[in-house]
Amino acid sequence: MAADYKAVANFANASPSIGSTAVIPQASIWRVRTFRSNNATSKMLALMLAHQQPVDLLTGQRIDIGKSLAWNNDKEFHHLFPRAYVKKNSTIDANSLANIAMLTSASNISISAKAPSGYLDQLRKRIGDDEFYRRLELSLVPREAVEAALHDNFDQFLQLRSEVLQHTAMALIGANTQGAPELVESSALAQDYQDDEDEDLVDE
Numbered sequence: 077m078a079a080d081y082k083a084v085a086n087f088a089n090a091s092p093s094i095g096s097t098a099v100i101p102q103a104s105i106w107r108v109r110t111f112r113s114n115n116a117t118s119k120m121l122a123l124m125l126a127h128q129q130p131v132d133l134l135t136g137q138r139i140d141i142g143k144s145l146a147w148n149n150d151k152e153f154h155h156l157f158p159r160a161y162v163k164k165n166s167t168i169d170a171n172s173l174a175n176i177a178m179l180t181s182a183s184n185i186s187i188s189a190k191a192p193s194g195y196l197d198q199l200r201k202r203i204g205d206d207e208f209y210r211r212l213e214l215s216l217v218p219r220e221a222v223e224a225a226l227h228d229n230f231d232q233f234l235q236l237r238s239e240v241l242q243h244t245a246m247a248l249i250g251a252n253t254q255g256a257p258e259l260v261e262s263s264a265l266a267q268d269y270q271d272d273e274d275e276d277l278v279d280e
Contacts, residue, residue, distance in 0.1 A: 100251055103242035107234045110171040111153065117173060122153075124244055125178050130214045134183040134199060136207070154179035156217065157230050160189035166230045174237045175230075177215040192225040192233075216240055 111118045126141045139152070154177050155162070155170050162170035179187075187195050200208040212222050221236035 100246070101242075103238045106174040106238035106241045107172050109173050110169055111173050111176045112171075120245065121173050121176060121241065122178075124241065124248065125216065127248070128214050128216060130178050131211055132180045132183050133177070133211050133215070134186060135180065136203070136211060137180065139178045139180065152178055152181065152184075154184050154187070156225060157192055157228075157233065158187060158189045161191055162230060165228070168230055168234065172234055174234045174241060177217065191228055193228045196222070196226055216244055 105117060109115065109117050130139045131137060132139060155175050156177055157170060157175055159170040209219055217237055218240045221233050224233040224236055
């Protein structure tokens with residue numbers, strides 16, 4: 077903290093840059109960390125999604141960003157692979173950051189525990205490919221990840237979406253990841269997130 081204070085003070089006094097010993101996190105951070113209210117990475121994801129000005133997947137209406145960013149509003153965030161579905165079909169944590177998008181409460185309830193291959197395929201047939209992929213891209217879900225979801229491949233979906241989330245995050249902060257050191261997840265760091273006592277913010 078003292079080093080950070082000194083760096084900011086120097087910057088305020090016309091230093092050309094703020095020195096930092098922080099390392100660039102690796103893309104797996106979006107898979108292994110879970111979406112929780114006191115988790116800085118979760119807040120970063122929410123801001124990244126808000127920056128895209130996403131629309132509701134089912135209706136196409138613009139998401140109310142101000143409403144969504146209120147952490148006590150637990151129905152504005154959605155598991156793309158519903159939690160109940162993942163619990164029955166996978167050992168991976170459904171609350172992975174890479175599995176979260178913004179969604180209106182009504183659509184969240186409508187999707188419920190349906191398999192992605194079911195509700196996404198129905199949506200694509202109803203609105204057509206162009207609009208279908210546009211809506212998902214606004215939620216930072218690339219076509220490759222969508223195809224994985226259409227085949228109910230949760231692990232591949234998380235991997236592909238994590239790569240896009242990582243690229244987006246690095247672009248927003250102006251980071252060059254080539255040759256940058258990677259953050260290795262330590263057991264202590266992972267335990268910090270396991271010990272988080274806040275309730276999950278997203279659908280059942």
